[in-house]
Amino acid sequence: MEKVTIQQVARAAGVSASTVSNLLNDRSERMLPATRDRITEAITQLGYRPNRAARELRTGRTRTVGLIVPSVGNPFWGAFARELEHAALAEGYNVLLCNSERDPVRERRYVEELWDDGVREIVLCTSLPSLNHLAHIVEQGLRLVTFDRPTQADDPSTVVSISINNVVGGHLAASHLTSLGHRNLTFVSGSLRSVxxxxxxxxxxxxxxxxxxxxxxMTLWAGADEAPFGDVEAADVGRRAAHEIFAAGNPPTGVVAINDMTALGVCRGLRDLGLQVGRDVSVVGFDDIILADLYDPPLTTVRQPIGQMAQLAIAEIVSHHGLADGEPGRSVLLRPELIVRGSTAAPPVD
Amino acid sequence: MEKVTIQQVARAAGVSASTVSNLLNDRSERMLPATRDRITEAITQLGYRPNRAARELRTGRTRTVGLIVPSVGNPFWGAFARELEHAALAEGYNVLLCNSERDPVRERRYVEELWDDGVREIVLCTSLPSLNHLAHIVEQGLRLVTFDRPTQADDPSTVVSISINNVVGGHLAASHLTSLGHRNLTFVSGSLRSVxxxxxxxxxxxxxxxxxxxxxxMTLWAGADEAPFGDVEAADVGRRAAHEIFAAGNPPTGVVAINDMTALGVCRGLRDLGLQVGRDVSVVGFDDIILADLYDPPLTTVRQPIGQMAQLAIAEIVSHHGLADGEPGRSVLLRPELIVRGSTAAPPVD
DNA sequence: TATGGTCAGTAAATCGTTACACCAGATTGT
DNA sequence: ACAATCTGGTGTAACGATTTACTGACCATA
Known part of the structure; x- marks a missing residue:
């Protein structure tokens, strides 16, 4: 029971290895039904499973898609990873997950490593304005699907992107606040050097x-533009932002945060200062992670339909699997949706 | 620049492939420094990277450890996955992440698939009382490290487990409440069929x-023991629990939840009912996910030192890599720590 | 009865690496 | 001086699958 090879199956079924291989690769029309049955019988009997390394060495192909996210420590990326795995599994693909920690060097290292491992399709969640550091691999035939990062003008032409329309999203968030009567807003994010x-x-x-x-x-609080912050620290960014913004003069009544984790950090910071979210200050997030609805008060946010986006990403990969490169990439922009909850209200009258 | 093999490197350096291979496998003492330099020069010159499939086919080994978690959609598992990847990378290992969705069938399928892919070490996060469904692979030599699940009597003998002492953790949580003066407590979890x-x-x-x-x-609210619930739904369990418990007569003043997500759900449910956490009712969670500190009120919880646990898991794997099986597995039980925050207080006097 | 065409299946050549056995020449021990 | 040992390598056979080119056997047609 140690390891059973295609040869042993062949011997057990009284055929050659080639015939077993043919059966395994959907060329079963080329043999008698009786033979086919004998082989399948032998396969289950011996508990045979093809050796991936050998198969991959021979064909050069893999059924694995790489997923590079900033950090699965962030619930948004965790949820997306789960959705992508779900979609990939349905198509017979595996997902190999990597955390870039928003570090371009790690990002590049991962892409190269995946490429060397025979992975020919990668879903990349990055926010870097340029993909130059990956161009040399894309040119060799890597299928790159970027997520949450619309295609830029100087990206390699075969790159596909799946993303929401961030401009619309930002507009939805802010106009929700202005329509509630807010006149003094602040936009909170980490560094703005991301698309x-x-x-x-x-x-x-x-x-x-x-x-x-x-x-x-309006105020733009864009962090100290210091060290490239990790994703879990997004909440700290928000908290620190709240402390600074509301300690200064002329504080806003409404805050739009770059994502939910930062928004939750802002809420926490406001609470530190004794301010009540949804009454004294309104806060809008971005992403709609599970915790947005769980928070107290529940967070108003701009939802990204990650399930749908994951399916689109996989569909894009499946449809091109094994094809020669060269086809110019599409760019899918989905419309985000505003989810209004308790963290926003009309500004207090004073 | 298409694909460069060890042969081409050998030719460029004027040596045989064997010599290049020797250099690549830390046997560089067996050659002149000058030769070594010529080879490394050729490697960087040609941009050579060893083909993993070939290497793995030949050796039968991988530098990949499989990680099976219930769901990375749950921030606790996301955070752990991140820590494990960090620890693994430091030792030159890759991590292949899989979501079991708490489904034993998927769990088994993943283990088999990983095994077939040459993965010989797996960190398994499961809460199933039995590992019978995996025994046949463990017997073949799979190194299994279970996380958050102490070893059980009838587990295969080579299984290693890294876990906190859950009994101590549960005790810490409840005694914190009793020492605050609470006399009526409820324990909230999903199904209790997990170690x-x-x-x-x-x-x-x-x-x-x-x-x-x-x-x-005391009340034990252990769900409807219905469909095996997913992990993201842990919060829903808590919310539903709160609704039911506090609608009934003689409601408790303190709640201990099975984990932080459930605890946050309980908090949300209490809020739905107009009750204030940390004043009307005290809630204790388990895990100490990032959001515990971010929540309003911040959640008192029992911390699992996931960074340390991840390192221990990898250390266990590294020390046994390539060894024959047979050595009986250890079981590491860490002591959890109570983190007191705002969600607990003395019970209200009435 | 040649001729050609399916059918069902096989032999052998890879894919890129590693590991074992071997080897020539230099050095050492006695 | 002779064998023994060491140095710095090399040749070759796997590892387990896929794929191309082939081979008999059988059948139909002219």
Whole structure:
């Protein structure tokens, strides 16, 4: 019972290894039904399972898609990883998960390592403005699907992107606040050197202007632009932001955060200061992680349909599996949805 | 630049493939420094990277450890996955992540698939009382490290377990409440058919008795024991529990939840009912996920040192890599720590 | 009766690495 | 001076699958 090879199956079924291989690769029309039965019988009898390493060495192909996220410690990425695995499994693919910790060097290392391991399709969750550090591999035929990062002008042409429309999302968040009567808003994020952040901020600004307010009067709290912060620390960013913003003069009545973790951090920071979210200050998040609904007060947020996005990503991969590269990549932009909950309300009258 | 093999490197360096292979496998003492330099030069020059499939086919070994968690959608498992990857990477291992969704069939399928892929070491996060469904593979030499599930009497003898002492944890949680003056407690979990749950409940009971109270007077809310619930739904379990418990007569003043997600659900449920956590009712969680500290009020909880546990798990794997099986497995039980925050207080006087 | 075409299946050549056995020349021990 | 040992390598056979090119046997057609 140690290890059973295709040869042993062949011997047991009284055929050659080639015939067993043919059966295994959907070429079963090329043999008598009786033979086919004998082989399948032998396979189950011996408990044979093809050796992936050998198969991959020979064919050069894998049924594995790589997934690179900033950090599964962040519930948003954890939830997305789960959805992607679900979608991939349905198509017979496996998912290999990697945490880049938002470090371009690690990101590149992972991509190269995956490539060397025979992985030819990767779902990359990055927010880097440029994909230059990966271009040399994409050119060799890697199918890259970026998630939460719309395609940029100078990306390799075969790159596919699945993302929500961040500008619309940012607009939804901010216009929700202005329509409630808020006139003094702040946008909180970490560094702005990422494409989805700039998109969301842009939407924020357009909503501010649409409400007849001056963007210049709003605050942009974009961190100290210091060390590239990890994802779990997103909450700390929000908390620190709240402390600084509300200690200063002329504090806002509404806050739009770059994502839910940061938003929760902001809420926590406000609570530290004795302010009540959903009454003294309104807070809008982004993503709609499970905890948004669980929080007290439940968080108003802009939802990303991760289940649907995961399916789209896998569909894109499946449809191109084994094809030569060269086809220009699509860019799918989904419309985000505003979920209104208890963390937002009309501003207090004073 | 398509694909560069060890042969090409050998030719470029003017040596045989064997010599290059020797260098690659830490047998570099067996050659002149000059030769070594020529080879390394050729490697970087050509951008050579060993083909994993070939290497694995030849050696039968992988530098990959499988990680099977209930669901990375749950922040606790996401955080643990991140820690494990960190620890594994430091030892030159990769982590292949799988979500079992608490389904024994999926669990088994994953283990078999990993085994077939050459993975010889797996960190399994399960709460099933029995490992029978995996015994046939463990016997073949799979190194299994269970996490958050202390070894059971009838487990295969080579299984190693890394876990906290759940009995102590349950005791810490309950005795914290009794020492605050609570006399009417409820233990909330999903189904109790899992080893860590029974352990925690046992600790809960011992603390109740130590406080001079009768276990019979306490409530055990263990779900409808219905469909095996997923992990994300842990929060829903808590919420539903709160609704039922506090709608009934003689509601408790203190709740111990099986984990933080459930605890957060309980808090949410209490809020639905207009009750204030940390004043009207005290709630203790388990795990200390990031969100515990972020919540309003911050959650009192029993911390699992996942970073340390991840390191121990990897250390266990590294020390046995490539060894023949047979050595009986250890069982490491760490002491959990109570983290007191705002969700617990003395019971209200009425 | 040649000729050609299916049918059902096989032999052998890979894929890129590693490991075992071996070897020539230099050095050492006695 | 002779064998023994060491140094710095090399040759070759696997590892387990896939795939291309082939081979008999059988049948139909002209």
């Amino acid at each position: 989805n952040r700039t998109g969301r901020y842009q939407g924020f600004c357009s909503a501010v202007e649409a409400a007849g307010l001056a963007v210049a009067d | 860590n749950r029974t352990g925690r409940y046992q600790g809960f009971c011992s603390a109740v008795e130590a406080a001079g109270l009768a276990v019979a007077d």
